[in-house]
Amino acid sequence: xxxxxxxxxxxxxxxxxxxxxxxxxxxxxxxxxxxxxxxxxxxxxxxxxxxxxxxxxxxxxxxxxxxxxxxxxxxxxxxxxxxxxxxxxxxxxxxxxxxxxxxxxxxxxxxxx
Numbered sequence: 560x561x562x563x564x565x566x567x568x569x570x571x572x573x574x575x576x577x578x579x580x581x582x583x584x585x586x587x588x589x590x591x592x593x594x595x596x597x598x599x600x601x602x603x604x605x606x607x608x609x610x611x612x613x614x615x616x617x618x619x620x621x622x623x624x625x626x627x628x629x630x631x632x633x634x635x636x637x638x639x640x641x642x643x644x645x646x647x648x649x650x651x652x653x654x655x656x657x658x659x660x661x662x663x664x665x666x667x668x669x670x671x672x
Contacts, residue, residue: 564659564669569622571609576616584608585626585641586618594618597641603654604641606672621672623659628668634658639670 577595580586585604589595594616597604606620629648640653647668649658660669 564623567623570620571617572620574618576611576614580616582608600643602641623671625667626670632661632668
């Protein structure tokens with residue numbers, strides 16, 4: 560890719576991490592100040608985990624971020640949620656986002672929330 564979107568509007572929020580939260584995964588709000596991995600189709604992600612330490616995690620909730628991508632995701636504006644494989648997919652419901660980059664071979668996309 561010849562252009563870089565890194566850093567656009569980044570916002571990192573600190574949450575208590577439920578079991579299974581790992582760096583790079585999509586997470587959803589699961590309780591008061593707590594996030595858990597998006598584990599079911601249709602889960603709406605609050606963001607992507609950037610760091611985890613001692614039961615606390617930093618979640619990027621806004622700006623340009625890399626996320627695990629479902630097969631068939633394309634560049635453009637979409638309603639985004641997790642699919643059955645815990646990857647970001649477009650559908651008829653979810654969080655509005657703008658997909659700027661898709662690498663199907665690597666299973667990753669760049670999205671602007």
